[in-house]
Amino acid sequence: xxxxxxxxxxxxxxxxxxxxxxxxxxxxxxxxxxxxxxxxxxxxxxxxxxxxxxxxxxxxxxxxxxxxxxxxxxxxxxxxxxxxxxxxxxxxxxxxxxxxxxxxxxxxxxxxxxxxxxxxxxxxxxxxxxxxxxxxxxxxxxxxxxxxxxxxxxxxxxxxxxxxxxxxxxxxxxxxxxxxxxxxxxxxxxxxxxxxxxxxxxxxxxxxxxxxxxxxxxxxxxxxxxxxxxxxxxxxxxxxxxxxxxxxxxxxxxxxxxxxxxxxxxxxxxxxxxxxxxxxxxxxxxxxxxxxxxxxxxxxxxxxxxxxxxxxxxxxxxxxxxxxxxxxxxxxxxxxxxxxxxxxxxxxxxxxxxxxxxxxxxxxxxxxxxxxxxxxxxxxxxxxxxxxxxxxxxxxxxxxxxxxxxxxxxxxxxxxxxxxxxxxxxxxxxxxxxxxxxxxxxxxxxxxxxxxxxxxxxxxxxxxxxxxxxxxxxxxxxxxxxxxxxxxxxxxxxxxxxxxxxxxxxxxxxxxxxxxxxxxxxxxxxxxxxxxxxxxxxxxxxxxxxxxxxxxxxxxxxxxxxxxxxxxxx
Numbered sequence: 001x002x003x004x005x006x007x008x009x010x011x012x013x014x015x016x017x018x019x020x021x022x023x024x025x026x027x028x029x030x031x032x033x034x035x036x037x038x039x040x041x042x043x044x045x046x047x048x049x050x051x052x053x054x055x056x057x058x059x060x061x062x063x064x065x066x067x068x069x070x071x072x073x074x075x076x077x078x079x080x081x082x083x084x085x086x087x088x089x090x091x092x093x094x095x096x097x098x099x100x101x102x103x104x105x106x107x108x109x110x111x112x113x114x115x116x117x118x119x120x121x122x123x124x125x126x127x128x129x130x131x132x133x134x135x136x137x138x139x140x141x142x143x144x145x146x147x148x149x150x151x152x153x154x155x156x157x158x159x160x161x162x163x164x165x166x167x168x169x170x171x172x173x174x175x176x177x178x179x180x181x182x183x184x185x186x187x188x189x190x191x192x193x194x195x196x197x198x199x200x201x202x203x204x205x206x207x208x209x210x211x212x213x214x215x216x217x218x219x220x221x222x223x224x225x226x227x228x229x230x231x232x233x234x235x236x237x238x239x240x241x242x243x244x245x246x247x248x249x250x251x252x253x254x255x256x257x258x259x260x261x262x263x264x265x266x267x268x269x270x271x272x273x274x275x276x277x278x279x280x281x282x283x284x285x286x287x288x289x290x291x292x293x294x295x296x297x298x299x300x301x302x303x304x305x306x307x308x309x310x311x312x313x314x315x316x317x318x319x320x321x322x323x324x325x326x327x328x329x330x331x332x333x334x335x336x337x338x339x340x341x342x343x344x345x346x347x348x349x350x351x352x353x354x355x356x357x358x359x360x361x362x363x364x365x366x367x368x369x370x371x372x373x374x375x376x377x378x379x380x381x382x383x384x385x386x387x388x389x390x391x392x393x394x395x396x397x398x399x400x401x402x403x404x405x406x407x408x409x410x411x412x413x414x415x416x417x418x419x420x421x422x423x424x425x426x427x428x429x430x431x432x433x434x435x436x437x438x439x440x441x442x443x444x445x446x447x448x449x450x451x452x453x454x455x456x457x458x459x460x461x462x463x464x465x466x467x468x469x470x471x472x473x474x475x476x477x478x479x480x481x482x483x484x485x486x487x488x489x490x491x492x493x494x495x496x497x498x499x500x501x502x503x504x505x506x507x508x509x510x511x512x513x514x515x516x517x518x519x520x521x522x523x524x525x526x527x528x529x530x531x532x533x534x535x536x537x538x539x540x541x542x543x544x545x546x547x548x549x550x551x552x553x554x555x556x557x558x559x560x561x562x563x564x565x566x567x568x569x570x
Contacts, residue, residue: 037084065095070448239306283374
């Protein structure tokens with residue numbers, strides 16, 4: 001435990017902030033991302049003084065929100081986010097939305113003016129309560145700080161409550177609005193201030209452990225609730241599992257009990273962990289593009305683990321079947337957009353530890369045959385000499401191991417991972433921002449994730465990178481190891497695959513061409529930039545490791561890429 005600080009305080013806010021930060025540290029908080037400002041001074045100073053908490057300062061609030069989100073995704077624990085009053089809080093909204101839809105625990109602390117300075121055009125004051133609408137899983141406002149033992153107990157309990165609510169059973173962001181009166185600086189004496197007699201902060205903030213205990217489900221329990229049919233599938237989406245080995249074992253056991261194949265999204269980490277297992281199907285998108293195959297493989301039931309994979313082809317196929325479905329993985333929420341005959345089991349799937357013999361079925365063998373054919377075709381599609389975007393994924397497969405992390409951007413990268421990422425064995429942890437499925441804050445989220453010390457590689461497009469280029473403001477002195485691979489096709493490549501690509505207004509409204517010199521942009525932030533000249537050069541650059549942020553740019557041709565995909569996926 002960190003050494004206790006001196007407990008002499010010169011004003012109410014300093015005492016209040018000290019109690020709050022010590023309580024959060026005892027609860028398990030290890031990281032806070034702070035957006036600079038005045039009204040948040042008491043808490044910002046207390047966080048910086050707390051030896052057990054790492055502080056990251058990010059100038060741009062929108063970027064700061066996603067940095068905290070990335071930290072929470074990487075660690076599985078709430079990260080705290082702190083800003084001053086006014087529009088600073090409004091910039092956190094995109095990250096709060098993503099955290100809510102991705103069930104990521106986040107503690108959003110917004111400093112505010114006291115009630116008497118609201119609704120009177122006091123400077124830097126807006127209506128902050130409810131600013132994030134229905135996206136927090138819980139929101140509350142603390143009392144105005146006072147050197148009163150009863151109110152200090154309220155403050156302590158509020159933080160414990162927020163910490164627990166952020167983690168479940170309906171996990172996500174919690175918003176606490178925190179009013180502060182002057183004086184704000186801890187060095188500014190307050191006339192008449194006196195701490196409660198006999199208050200010992202180490203004892204006062206010694207809250208009991210409050211880990212979240214999640215209900216567990218065994219594969220046998222799930223199997224007992226499923227229809228007795230061999231024509232079923234286990235669909236695993238881009239889900240962050242607490243224990244990869246345990247989750248892989250549980251899914252394998254469920255597959256053995258039912259005889260059903262596992263259709264696993266490349267962005268779900270478990271595609272690599274289940275590699276080599278006869279139960280795994282990774283080429284489902286290509287397989288289901290064949291109408292005859294889609295019809296012959298149509299299931300009668302399914303288990304959905306986490307959100308559904310990205311594949312529109314798969315989603316349409318599942319929806320057409322009107323299946324009997326059991327959903328696992330998101331307590332208290334519906335993540336089934338197919339509107340199947342559906343029910344939800346709230347709990348975490350864990351292996352029983354029993355030895356279960358694999359149940360063979362003609363249906364699963366049909367999937368295995370289709371998988372082998374799809375794997376061969378996908379290899380032919382991706383192994384080309386010219387700069388095809390999909391091949392970048394196969395190089396990442398070579399460069400990253402189980403101790404690394406791959407963060408996948410939206411639009412084309414997430415689809416390329418689904419199509420072309422087929423690791424032969426356990427690969428890197430895979431993270432995404434697939435709650436809202438947008439490109440907002442992608443670089444910042446990956447930057448935040450890398451703060452846990454694990455080597456992180458982000459794969460994204462040029463528009464995703466530019467949309468979040470303010471993340472580079474936080475690259476200076478970055479403690480983590482982050483490599484950003486930018487596929488630069490000078491625009492929005494995903495739109496070239498839509499019907500709107502035939503529009504005369506396509507380039508203006510959807511193609512969004514850009515001519516930014518990424519090298520100069522990186523140089524302005526003193527971030528290393530390398531332009532990969534071919535496949536061997538890209539391989540070499542992906543071997544670079546070490547603390548800091550580096551950008552690898554790989555240039556491609558949008559139209560040529562789209563034409564090759566259209567031809568190959570017929």
